[in-house]
Amino acid sequence: MTKLVRDLVIPDATSPAQPNSHNVPFFIYTMRFATIFANLAAPLAATAFTAPSAITLRAPPAISHYRKHVAILSSRQILKAQEESYNPISAVLDLFNPANILLNLAPPTIATPVSSKDEDVVTSFIDSLNSRAPPSELLQYFADTINYVDTAYYNPIIGKDALLKHWQLHTNSSPLSTFSRDSLQVIVIDDVVSMPNKVCVIYRMATTGGQIIEDSTHITFYYLSSQDGGERKITRVFDVAEPVSPKPGDAGLKLLKSVSKLIGNKRIVESNDTVAGALESDMSVVERYFDAWNNRDMNTAISLFTPTCQMRDFQYDDAFSGRDEFQRHLLRVKDCLPTSFNFVVDDIVFSTSKAGVLWHVENNGDPLAFTRGCSFYNIDKETGLIESGFEIPEKAPPKQGYWNTLKSRFEAEPVRFIPAAIWVAYMYILFISDGILPGANALALEQRTWEEVRDLSLNFFLVAPSLHLPFSPVVHPMLEGVFNLLLAWAAMFAGFLSDERKDKPNLLPFGPMLVGMQFLTSGFLLPYLFTRTVETKSNVHREDIDGNIQTLVAEWRPLGGFLGFVGTSSIVWGLFARPEYGGFSERYASFGDLLSIDRVGSSFIVDLVIFAAFQSWFVDDDLKRRGVQDGELSPLRSVAKYIPFFGLAAYFTFRPSLPSIEISD
Numbered sequence: 181m182t183k184l185v186r187d188l189v190i191p192d193a194t195s196p197a198q199p200n201s202h203n204v205p206f207f208i209y210t211m212r213f214a215t216i217f218a219n220l221a222a223p224l225a226a227t228a229f230t231a232p233s234a235i236t237l238r239a240p241p242a243i244s245h246y247r248k249h250v251a252i253l254s255s256r257q258i259l260k261a262q263e264e265s266y267n268p269i270s271a272v273l274d275l276f277n278p279a280n281i282l283l284n285l286a287p288p289t290i291a292t293p294v295s296s297k298d299e300d301v302v303t304s305f306i307d308s309l310n311s312r313a314p315p316s317e318l319l320q321y322f323a324d325t326i327n328y329v330d331t332a333y334y335n336p337i338i339g340k341d342a343l344l345k346h347w348q349l350h351t352n353s354s355p356l357s358t359f360s361r362d363s364l365q366v367i368v369i370d371d372v373v374s375m376p377n378k379v380c381v382i383y384r385m386a387t388t389g390g391q392i393i394e395d396s397t398h399i400t401f402y403y404l405s406s407q408d409g410g411e412r413k414i415t416r417v418f419d420v421a422e423p424v425s426p427k428p429g430d431a432g433l434k435l436l437k438s439v440s441k442l443i444g445n446k447r448i449v450e451s452n453d454t455v456a457g458a459l460e461s462d463m464s465v466v467e468r469y470f471d472a473w474n475n476r477d478m479n480t481a482i483s484l485f486t487p488t489c490q491m492r493d494f495q496y497d498d499a500f501s502g503r504d505e506f507q508r509h510l511l512r513v514k515d516c517l518p519t520s521f522n523f524v525v526d527d528i529v530f531s532t533s534k535a536g537v538l539w540h541v542e543n544n545g546d547p548l549a550f551t552r553g554c555s556f557y558n559i560d561k562e563t564g565l566i567e568s569g570f571e572i573p574e575k576a577p578p579k580q581g582y583w584n585t586l587k588s589r590f591e592a593e594p595v596r597f598i599p600a601a602i603w604v605a606y607m608y609i610l611f612i613s614d615g616i617l618p619g620a621n622a623l624a625l626e627q628r629t630w631e632e633v634r635d636l637s638l639n640f641f642l643v644a645p646s647l648h649l650p651f652s653p654v655v656h657p658m659l660e661g662v663f664n665l666l667l668a669w670a671a672m673f674a675g676f677l678s679d680e681r682k683d684k685p686n687l688l689p690f691g692p693m694l695v696g697m698q699f700l701t702s703g704f705l706l707p708y709l710f711t712r713t714v715e716t717k718s719n720v721h722r723e724d725i726d727g728n729i730q731t732l733v734a735e736w737r738p739l740g741g742f743l744g745f746v747g748t749s750s751i752v753w754g755l756f757a758r759p760e761y762g763g764f765s766e767r768y769a770s771f772g773d774l775l776s777i778d779r780v781g782s783s784f785i786v787d788l789v790i791f792a793a794f795q796s797w798f799v800d801d802d803l804k805r806r807g808v809q810d811g812e813l814s815p816l817r818s819v820a821k822y823i824p825f826f827g828l829a830a831y832f833t834f835r836p837s838l839p840s841i842e843i844s845d
Contacts, residue, residue: 345685354584429495491506657758671694679802
């Protein structure tokens with residue numbers, strides 16, 4: 181069965197020609213390749229062709245590497261040298277070489293080819309993914325300086341710590357982001373091609389029952405090197421995935437043809453004659469194909485394929501069968517692709533029967549963002565021609581990684597839809613709507629609203645009015661009481677800071693979200709709830725909490741009592757402070773009148789209701805990481821979950837403490 185492969189080039193700091201999405205302006209795409217400027221046309225090129233249609237052929241890093249050690253060798257010479265150096269018979273022949281008599285006194289050893297060792301490392305890593313090994317164990321396959329590119333995301337992942345965090349955050353979002361234990365998917369390797377220090381793997385996803393999942397083909401390039409102790413470790417990874425159906429098809433070509441009229445069709449980038457001359461006589465069939473594309477020589481390009489070739493561009497639903505059909509496709513692409521667009525070969529992994537090519541697109545010599553891609557070819561050994569090929573460019577923004585992560589979490593816990601829906605309604609009602617809550621919406625920037633916010637902030641925790649400070653403004657005492665009760669409640673969630681740890685990161689870090697709750701309360705609490713990572717550990721220690729300050733605050737026993745006192749004081753203040761507002765009936769009536777025209781004050785009441793409804797969402801996981809099993813400490817659990825504010829204050833006062841590693845030891 182033929183295989184589609186999609187890939188991206190791994191950025192190399194030593195190669196200035198390679199594109200990088202971080203140093204090219206970010207563009208919003210209404211469709212995959214919508215743009216009208218040259219630099220914006222890059223994704224159009226990446227989707228609208230099957231093969232690299234205007235390639236500036238440069239010496240791939242692989243060939244340049246070999247030149248450093250074996251003078252200037254062609255692709256074929258390199259391959260031949262590899263095969264000879266890995267020939268086990270040569271060890272036997274050396275026994276009869278008089279020049280090696282002294283060396284042959286010891287039993288000969290047959291070295292395992294480096295590429296074979298590297299394949300073992302890569303396949304072992306994939307086996308560990310399929311067997312649901314924990315992320316901490318998967319790190320054994322990687323170098324400390326790993327550069328891990330999953331093109332479902334915008335940024336590369338640099339270093340082991342960042343990689344571990346990525347795996348913990350994005351389980352089930354992509355194949356190389358690890359699987360949860362209850363996942364029903366596995367990686368099925370379709371083909372592998374390797375050379376020393378690099379391995380290219382084509383794979384698809386399948387269910388645990390063995391059924392192949394549609395639109396799931398990936399290609400991954402792994403780069404390896406020997407680390408201290410001689411162990412082979414993965415130093416770079418680049419993974420890219422097939423687009424989902426329905427495929428874009430000719431839509432990108434049509435748009436590209438229109439754009440080419442705007443950016444011009446004059447060929448500006450010239451090929452590197454020095455490199456081309458060095459490679460021309462001994463280029464592999466794949467390199468000659470790229471060179472023909474570079475020169476828009478479609479007759480030469482198509483002659484490098486077998487008459488019955490099968491070419492698959494995964495921008496299309498079906499393969500192009502036979503040389504004639506594929507030629508028509510190439511000619512159609514040629515007519516649409518601006519000649520200023522050039523495909524630069526970045527790397528090649530090849531054997532006698534297959535090759536993988538990494539490339540990117542340039543316009544007038546400038547790398548274009550999100551235009552990296554991969555081609556994988558099977559070569560007929562008898563004729564030396566390409567018999568099948570698979571080509572996929574990098575997906576243009578928006579990337580789907582974070583969306584896939586959220587989607588998997590909502591699928592695993594549909595209850596997350598509740599805080600998500602309430603958050604959407606909350607933000608709409610508070611900031612945009614008119615008539616649902618009293619007063620002008622927040623975007624109206626009403627002066628009275630901002631003055632009220634300023635005055636309440638100056639009276640934070642009632643310090644200024646209690647001390648009769650001269651700058652303390654006079655505000656309705658019930659509004660002050662509600663405001664400070666709400667802030668004390670928001671601050672009390674700091675007792676759950678152990679929900680954020682190195683081994684349990686969250687998509688929205690809890691520390692910054694907790695600070696945000698002091699300003700927009702439910703606007704920060706609700707997103708944290710529907711995105712947070714589920715607690716899986718029941719043996720958490722104080723030292724596991726991320727940050728010394730967070731540890732101190734989260735496990736500070738007086739936290740509940742202190743904030744409970746602030747909340748109680750706020751209630752008392754609202755009922756009895758500022759006697760000029762009269763007794764309870766009078767101040768309650770005036771407070772109601774205020775709320776009837778005040779968007780800020782009425783939103784505080786909504787926040788109190790939301791806090792009461794969702795404070796229970798933290799309690800079970802907090803007890804779990806303290807080693808408390810379900811059913812244990814039921815009275816304390818119920819108090820914390822069902823008594824608003826004061827139940828939480830009591831819980832933080834009487835809950836078991838997290839143990840310390842030193843004490844445990």
